[in-house]
Amino acid sequence: xxxAAFDYLRPASLDEAVLLLARHGSDxxxxxxxxxxxxxxxxxxLRPSILVDINRVAExxxxxxxxxxxxxxxxxxxxxxxxSPLVRERFPVLTAAMGHVAHLAIRNRGxxxxxLSHADPAAELPMxxxxxxxxxHTRSAGQERVHAAEAFFLGPLTSALExxxxxxxIVLPGxxxxxGWAFEEFAQRSGDFAIAAVAATIRLExxxxxxxxxxxxxxxxxxxxLRGVEADLAGQAPSADLxxxxxxxxxxxxxxxxxxxxxxxxxxxxVAGLVERALATAVDRAxxxxx
Numbered sequence: 001x002x003x004a005a006f007d008y009l010r011p012a013s014l015d016e017a018v019l020l021l022a023r024h025g026s027d028x029x030x031x032x033x034x035x036x037x038x039x040x041x042x043x044x045x046l047r048p049s050i051l052v053d054i055n056r057v058a059e060x061x062x063x064x065x066x067x068x069x070x071x072x073x074x075x076x077x078x079x080x081x082x083x084s085p086l087v088r089e090r091f092p093v094l095t096a097a098m099g100h101v102a103h104l105a106i107r108n109r110g111x112x113x114x115x116l117s118h119a120d121p122a123a124e125l126p127m128x129x130x131x132x133x134x135x136x137h138t139r140s141a142g143q144e145r146v147h148a149a150e151a152f153f154l155g156p157l158t159s160a161l162e163x164x165x166x167x168x169x170i171v172l173p174g175x176x177x178x179x180g181w182a183f184e185e186f187a188q189r190s191g192d193f194a195i196a197a198v199a200a201t202i203r204l205e206x207x208x209x210x211x212x213x214x215x216x217x218x219x220x221x222x223x224x225x226l227r228g229v230e231a232d233l234a235g236q237a238p239s240a241d242l243x244x245x246x247x248x249x250x251x252x253x254x255x256x257x258x259x260x261x262x263x264x265x266x267x268x269x270x271v272a273g274l275v276e277r278a279l280a281t282a283v284d285r286a287x288x289x290x291x
Contacts, residue, residue: 003041010053014139014168017054021164022141024050030166031055032075033110035102036118060113060168063087068174074113074167078125082107091132091172093181093199097124100183103191113167116152119159119222122193124185126153127223131199131215132172140165153222176211179203180286182278186270188261194218195262198250198274202238202282209233209283214246214275219256219267226250229275238283247276 009028011017021028029048031037032055040046054060054075061075063084070090072081081087082098101107101124115125116136129136129149136147138161145165152160161167185197196218203211212233214226229249236242256267 003038004044004047006041006048007050008053009050010056012056014057014059014166017052017057018139018141018164018166020050020052021166024052026163028052030114030117032114033077034114035106035110036114036120054166062169065090066171070172072112072170072172074111074169076112078107078110078112078115079104081112090174093183093201094128094132094172096181096183097128097185097199100124100185100187100194100197112170116170117159117161117167119153119155119157120193121153121156121220121222122218124194124197124217127197127199127215127217129170130223130225131201131213132175135171135173136167137169137171138165139168144168150225155221175201176203178286178289178291179211180282180284180289182281182285184274184278184281186274193261196256196267196270196274198271198278200275200278200282202233202279202286204238204283204286208235208237212279214250214278216250216254216271216275219254219271224254226253228253233279238279240280243276243279243283246279247272250275 009020011020028050031051031053060073062073063076064071078098078101088095115123134149136152138145147160154160180202182200185194187194199215201213202209212230214229217223229246233246251268251272254271256264258264
């Protein structure tokens with residue numbers, strides 16, 4: 001298998017890249033890590049006449065503190081997020097999630113912006129963007145935009161990106177001191193796409209849940225935040241019964257599909273177990289977190 005013929009362009013700056021996208025429109029596709037794009041080209045599921053390789057655009061490759069949060073350039077590789085001490089210090093749940101992304105060879109090449117743009121509902125980074133209230137910055141030749149993560153993912157492999165637009169950076173606001181976290185994923189084999197996964201953060205005040213966040217992937221057309229379950233947890237004293245009731249509510253809230261890997265009902269069953277486990281772990285870490 002090999003791709004259809006295309007022209008190859010390699011801009012050296014973001015300005016040049018967005019001008020090329022504006023000039024060529026739907027005939028052009030961006031090449032960054034290539035971990036999703038190249039297989040689609042090889043299967044001829046995509047047939048762009050032009051590839052715009054942005055790997056030389058150095059201004060898109062960075063990872064730095066922003067207040068208590070982080071700014072992550074679109075060309076930052078998955079492995080850089082997985083191994084960064086800064087990420088581990090501020091967002092350990094993100095560190096944990098990145099270790100589940102495919103295999104090391106893919107994490108070495110795959111990019112943050114590429115994963116978000118691809119918008120796979122069974123990929124870890126879109127779910128983490130939802131959990132952590134990421135602001136996704138994009139640019140075209142005519143404008144710059146900032147998207148809330150929950151408004152960015154529109155459907156399977158469909159995002160709010162326009163055809164002449166590129167993700168430039170992702171901004172994560174800081175988590176409050178004392179926030180506990182958990183990441184739970186179930187896949188048939190290490191490196192496979194998850195059948196279901198759950199990420200959670202919990203913040204406690206005076207023995208009660210001041211803030212809860214729950215994000216899931218692999219169980220709907222996009223990654224999801226369970227806002228209703230979060231609201232039910234807020235103000236409650238953590239307990240095994242509370243975690244079990246939240247898990248049951250999460251199971252009833254998701255609308256997974258049946259595919260070759262698992263039935264919808266099996267995915268709902270997994271959601272309940274993963275949510276219950278994630279909440280228990282996040283609460284335990286919140287109780288023992290420095291404040």
